[in-house]
Amino acid sequence: MSGTPHEVQYLTLHGHRRAYVKVGQGPVLLLLHGLGCDHTTWEPVIDSLARRYTVIAPDLLGHGQSAKPRADYSVGGYANGMRDLLTVLGIDKVTVIGHSFGGGVAMQFAYQFPERTERLMLVASGGLGPEVSPAIRAVTTPGFHQVMGVLTLPGVRHVGMAGMRALSRTSWKSTRDLDEVAEIYDSFKDPAARHAIRHVVRAVVDWRGQIVTMADRAYLTQEMPMGVIWGRDDKVIPVRHASNAAALAADARIEVIPNAGHFPHKDHPHRFAKIVHEFVRTTQPATYSRARFRSLLRSGQVGSGPTATVTSITSA
Template identity: 75%
Template sequence: MHGHRRAFVKTGSGPAVLLLHGLGADHTTWGPIVDQLARRYTVIAPDLLGHGQSAKPRADYTLGGYANGMRDLLTVLGIDKATLVGHSFGGGVAMQFAYQFPERTERLVLVGSGGLGPEVTPVIRAISTPGFELVMAPLTMPGVRHVAAAAMRALKRTGIKEFRDFDEVATIYESFREYDARSAIAHVTRAVVDWRGQIVTMADRAYLTEAMPLCVIWGEDDRVIPASHASLAAELAPGARVELIANAGHFPHKDHPERFVRILNDFIRKSPPAAYSRARFRSLLRNGRVPAGATEQPVEIATVTPIR
C-alpha cells in the first residue's frame, strides 16, 4: 500500500477482530491466541509500519498515520467494521482509529495500553532520546546481541515475576539489529513519549467512549505501564469493563491466553457493536456527554468484577 510492503496475518471467519501489537513487537506477539480467536472471528494481525516484516521507510509514524494505515488495510481486505484490540502502543493506535473512524469501529479493547497516563518504563523513555539509533549499533552486534538475548531468556526461565516479560523483550531487542528498524522505532516512540513519560492521553476525549463499548485488560504485575492505569481508564470511562489478570505482566495475552480469550469472547458476546450516528457524535463533541433527553440510548456495556 502506498508503495510500502505491509505484512499481516488473516485467518478465520466471522466478525472481524483487528489485533494491534505494541512498540517494537510484531504480529507474532498474538501467536498464543490467534487460532482460538479464529474459531469465531476473522482475525487480522498486521505488522505495523516500521515493525516486523512490514517496510521501515522514513514515513509518518504518528498515531494518526497508523490509524490511517489500518483503515486502508481493512479497506483493501474488504472489511468495513471491526472490533479493535490494541496492546501497549497498539492500544494508542486503536484509540486513535476509533476516534478518527468511529463508523468503522464496533468495539474497543485496550490491553496494557498506552495513552492512559504519563508513567512508562524508563527503557521506553530512553528510546526517545537523541542518538538512540547510534548507541544501539554496537549493542546489537552479533556477539553482543546473542549473549544479551540469551541472558534475557534465561532470566525469564527463572520464574521471577520481575523477569516475566524478558522473552518478549529479547525478541524486540534482537529486532534492533537493523538500523532501519531502530530508526523507525525511535520515530514511533518520539511521537508519543519524551523524557518525562507519555505525551498522548485519551483523557480529553474519553467521554466519546459513551458511544463505544470499551474493555480494558491489564496484567497486575505489569512493569512497563503500571496496572494503576486500568483504574484511570475506569475513572475516565465509567461504563468500561475493566479486567485485572493476576499473575500476568505486560503481555497478559501470552501469560494467560485461555483466560484472555474467554474475557474477549464474553465482552464481544455481551456488548452489541457500536452503531455510529453522526448526530449523536456531534452532540457528544458539543456537550462532552450524552445530552439530557437524547432519543438515542447509550450502548450497554457489560461490567464485571475484576479477576484477582
C-alpha cells in the same frame, strides 16, 4: 506459551509493503501489537480467537515484515493505515484490540473512524496516563541509535538475548516479560527498524513520559463498548492505568489478571481469549450516528458520569 505460526500475507499501500495475518471466519477482530513487536505477539491467542472470528493481525509500518520507510509514524498515521488495510481487504467494521502502543493506535482508530469501529479493547495500553518504563523513554534520548547499534552487534546481542531469556524463566515477577523484550532487542539489529522505532516513540513519549492521552476524548466512547485487560504485575505501564480507564470511560469493562505482566495475552492465552469472547458476546456493536457524535463533541462530557466495572480474575 507460543502458538503455531500463521501464513503471512502482503499487500502494498502507498508504495510500502504491509505484512499481515488473516485467519478464521465470523465478526472481525483487528489485533494491533505494541512497540517493537509484530503480529507474532498474538500467536498464542490467534487460533482460539479464529474459531469464532475473522482475525486480522498486521505488522504495523516500521515493524516485523512490513516496510520501514521514512514516513508518518504518528498514532493518527497508523490509524489511517489500518483503515486503508481494512478497505483493501473488503472489511467495513471491526472490533479493534490494541496492546501497549497498539492500544493508542486502537483508540485513535476508534476516534477517527467511529463508523468502522464496533468495539474497543485495550490491553496494557498506552494513552491512559503519563507513566511509562524508563527503557521506553530512553529511546528518545540522543545517541540511542548509535548505542543500540553497538549493543546489537552479533556477539553482544546473542549474549544479551540469552541472558534475558534465562531470566524470563525464573519465578521473579519483574523479569517475566524479558522473553518478549529479547525479541524486540533482536529486531533492533536492523538500522531501519531502530530509526522507525525512534520516530514512533518520539511521537508519543518525551523525557517526562507519555504525551498522547485519551483523557480529553474519552467521553466519545460513551456510545462504544470498551474493554480493558491488564496484567497485575506489569512493569512497563503501571496497572493503575487500568483504573484511569475506569475513571475516564463510562461503562468500561476492566479485567485485571493476576500473575500476568505486560503481555497478558501470552501469560494466560486461554483466559485472554475467553475474556475477549465474553466481551464480544455480551455487548452490542456500536452504531455510529453523526448527530449523536456532533452532540457529544458540542457538550464535551458524558453526562451521567462513569460507571465502569473493575474485575480482578484469577489466573488459569
